[in-house]
Each structure stands twice: as structure tokens, then as C-alpha cells.
Amino acid sequence: MGIADLCATLVKIKSENPPGDTRDVIEYIRNFCSGIGLGMKVVRRRGGRHNLVSARPKGKLLFCGHVDCVPALPDGWSDDPYGGTIRDGKVFGRGTTDMKGGCAAVLWACREWMESGRDLPADLAFVCDEETSGTYGIRTLLARKAIVPCDCIIAEPTPPLSPNVGQKGIVRLCCTFRGEPGHGSLYPERGVSAIMEAYALLDFVKDLHSVSFDPGNPGLSGLIQDSAAILGDLLDIPHAYDILTRVMYNPGTIQGGEKANIVAQQCRLELDLRIPWGCDMETLLGDLRKHAPRGDISVTNMAEPSLTPPDAPLVSTLLGEIEKVFRRPARPVVQWAASDARYLRKEGFSVVEYGPGEIRTLHAIDEYVTIESLVNASRVYLGMLSRYAGE
Numbered sequence: 491m492g493i494a495d496l497c498a499t500l501v502k503i504k505s506e507n508p509p510g511d512t513r514d515v516i517e518y519i520r521n522f523c524s525g526i527g528l529g530m531k532v533v534r535r536r537g538g539r540h541n542l543v544s545a546r547p548k549g550k551l552l553f554c555g556h557v558d559c560v561p562a563l564p565d566g567w568s569d570d571p572y573g574g575t576i577r578d579g580k581v582f583g584r585g586t587t588d589m590k591g592g593c594a595a596v597l598w599a600c601r602e603w604m605e606s607g608r609d610l611p612a613d614l615a616f617v618c619d620e621e622t623s624g625t626y627g628i629r630t631l632l633a634r635k636a637i638v639p640c641d642c643i644i645a646e647p648t649p650p651l652s653p654n655v656g657q658k659g660i661v662r663l664c665c666t667f668r669g670e671p672g673h674g675s676l677y678p679e680r681g682v683s684a685i686m687e688a689y690a691l692l693d694f695v696k697d698l699h700s701v702s703f704d705p706g707n708p709g710l711s712g713l714i715q716d717s718a719a720i721l722g723d724l725l726d727i728p729h730a731y732d733i734l735t736r737v738m739y740n741p742g743t744i745q746g747g748e749k750a751n752i753v754a755q756q757c758r759l760e761l762d763l764r765i766p767w768g769c770d771m772e773t774l775l776g777d778l779r780k781h782a783p784r785g786d787i788s789v790t791n792m793a794e795p796s797l798t799p800p801d802a803p804l805v806s807t808l809l810g811e812i813e814k815v816f817r818r819p820a821r822p823v824v825q826w827a828a829s830d831a832r833y834l835r836k837e838g839f840s841v842v843e844y845g846p847g848e849i850r851t852l853h854a855i856d857e858y859v860t861i862e863s864l865v866n867a868s869r870v871y872l873g874m875l876s877r878y879a880g881e
Contacts, residue, residue: 493868494581494861497594498574501583507558511538512618515557519616522597526604533636539626544613549638551612551878555593555645556620559585566855580858587847591859592645595846599871611879620830623791628830632837639838641804646829647847651816652720653808654843656797656824657831659765667757667785674751681753685746687784688757694781695739702735705767717823733826738764764826767795793832804840811873815866
């Protein structure tokens with residue numbers, strides 16, 4: 491079995507979230523680890539949401555990855571999204587980039603290390619619930635103290651020369667609006683539409699999006715500018731700087747009304763906001779509530795923007811190992827999305843993300859990872875193991 495075959499095998503074991511049942515893929519990884527001499531422990535939650543961690547954590551370096559993936563409909567795919575097809579130097583399928591490819595690279599590096607007869611100087615964690623809230627995954631491991639604070643590499647996909655050291659904040663809201671029903675023929679002269687109340691809040695959010703926030707730190711400002719250039723080129727996004735410095739918003743779901751000729755009495759909106767450095771979360775929530783006088787706004791998930799200092803030992807060590815593999819300068823970035831890094835940083839972990847994948851194909855049709863990126867990531871991980879082993 492090669493590293494591509496390992497990645498393909500993980501893809502073939504379905505672990506869509508929802509529903510989040512990861513029993514089969516966790517059992518496969520547990521057997522793989524057992525076969526190379528690593529003692530692992532399964533941490534179970536209801537619904538088959540299983541996690542896997544090192545049985546006796548050392549607390550020096552942690553490799554972390556999630557084994558759940560977003561669902562995929564077969565429509566439009568060139569191959570079965572769960573077929574793990576290997577073709578043209580690539581592995582195709584749901585989760586190849588996000589992030590079973592990263593898990594495969596970690597496992598492959600551990601296999602090569604253990605075959606040399608040395609003790610692994612790192613802990614492992616494979617979690618079930620990154621694609622939703624982390625409740626059954628990394629947050630469970632932290633609550634049960636199954637992992638201990640240390641340096642951590644999350645094998646999420648990143649540009650090959652740019653580990654990710656920080657992320658914007660996140661606020662997810664459930665907003666319920668109340669209207670005053672009446673006959674539709676008289677609106678807007680009579681009645682209050684809950685649907686229009688929801689749209690009024692979205693108008694405010696749309697205006698808020700036009701505001702660019704200053705992070706208030708020259709070093710962070712420079713890092714954001716560098717990140718915008720790198721990520722903008724990678725994803726062909728001309729306004730990447732705006733994405734990193736403004737509140738991004740997505741009205742994910744909206745449901746309301748009772749009948750076409752009744753002024754809507756109720757409306758429910760789920761809203762996802764990504765918060766830049768320099769934006770005060772409590773002030774933001776206050777402004778949102780002020781612009782929803784007929785709405786009940788509840789927070790379902792919230793995390794401040796987080797950052798591992800670019801001069802942290804973990805970052806400088808990782809940059810050095812990347813440069814050894816690629817023979818080119820490496821530099822860190824921050825990104826606009828969120829991951830389990832926010833929970834780990836809050837509990838005292840020094841965290842970076844670095845892993846294989848094609849970021850353009852995240853959650854997309856014909857998602858794939860190149861075999862070359864799997865191999866290179868594994869080589870970088872081996873270098874990190876050597877450094878943390880004191881070699």
C-alpha cells in the first residue's frame with residue numbers, strides 16, 4: 491500500500507457529517523496505528539461519533555485531523571465521490587482535500603517513523619465533528635482531558651509554502667422574528683411582516699460588510715496583507731484583503747410565513763458571520779439586536795479571531811522543515827475560515843495548520859488531492875518528528 495492507496499481507502503469509508511457516524515473510519519485508523527505499534531484509545535459519543543487519540547499522550551507535539559466530511563451528491567461528479575479513484579497523479583473523492591488526505595499524510599509519516607524503530611515523539615488525535623460544531627469531536631477531547639496542551643499541527647489543507655497561523659472569528663446566529671398578521675392585500679399599510687423584519691436585519695449586515703476593520707497591530711496588518719496576496723493568487727480572488735478585514739456574512743437558511751395572502755407572523759433566519767481582527771464581538775452583537783427590534787437573536791456558536799504568533803517556536807520550526815522539502819522560502823498566512831484551531835488555542839495549545847490538498851476543490855464537485863502533495867506533506871511531518879525527537 492502506498493500513500494495514495496491509504497488516502498483512497500479513507501475516502502471509501504463514508505463518514506458524512508451529518509449524520510456524523512465515524513465508527514468505521516476510526517476503526518480502520520485504530521487498526522492501522524495498532525499495526526505500526528501505536529497504542530490508541532477510542533473516545534465515543536452518541537450516534538456513532540467516535541474519536542481516536544493516543545492512549546498515553548506525551549504533550550510535546552500533537553498531530554490532529556478530522557475524519558468527517560461534508561456530504562456529496564453523485565450528480566456532476568466524474569467518478570463516484572466515495573470511490574477513491576486514483577488517476578493522473580491525483581486521488582479523487584469527497585474528503586481528499588478536506589481532510590482525509592491530511593490524515594493519510596500524518597499516518598504515513600508515523601508509519602515511516604515507527605519502521606525505523608524509534609518511539610514516536612508526538613501524540614495523535616482524529617476527531618469526528620469538525621464540519622459542524624466540534625461538540626462531539628475536539629471539544630469532547632478537551633473536556634475529557636484526552637489531549638494535553640502542547641504544540642499542535644492540524645493537517646488541514648494549506649498552500650504548500652504557507653502554514654496557516656490564524657483565523658478570523660465566527661458568530662453563528664439563530665434569529666426568530668415576530669410579525670403582526672393581517673390580510674396580504676393591505677400590506678404594507680396594515681400589518682408587520684416578520685419576513686421583512688428579517689430582511690431589514692440583512693440590510694444592516696450588508697452595510698456592515700462595507701466597513702474595513704483595522705487590527706490595531708502593525709505586525710498583524712502586515713501578515714494580513716501578505717496573506718491576502720498569497721490566498722488571492724491561490725484562489726483567484728481579487729479582493730482577498732477585503733475578505734480578511736471585513737465582516738463576511740451568509741444567510742444560510744430563512745423560513746417564514748404561513749400563506750401567500752397572510753402577512754407573515756413568523757420568520758426564522760440562520761446567519762453565519764466571519765469576524766475580522768479589530769471588530770469587537772459584544773459591540774457587534776449589540777448592534778445586531780438593535781437592528782432587530784422584533785427579533786430574538788440567539789448565539790449558537792461564537793469564537794474570537796485567533797492567532798499563533800508568527801515567531802512562535804512551532805511556526806519557525808515548521809517553516810524550516812517546509813523549506814527543506816521544497817527548497818524555497820516559506821511564510822505563514824492567516825485565513826478567513828474556521829477550524830478546530832480556535833478551540834485548541836483557547837485551551838493553551840500553540841497551533842498551526844499545514845497539510846496537503848487543493849483548496850479550490852474544498853467541498854466542491856470532483857474534489858481531489860495530488861499524490862505529490864501527500865508525499866511532500868508527509869516529508870514535512872517526518873521532519874517535524876525529527877525536530878521534536880531532538881535529532
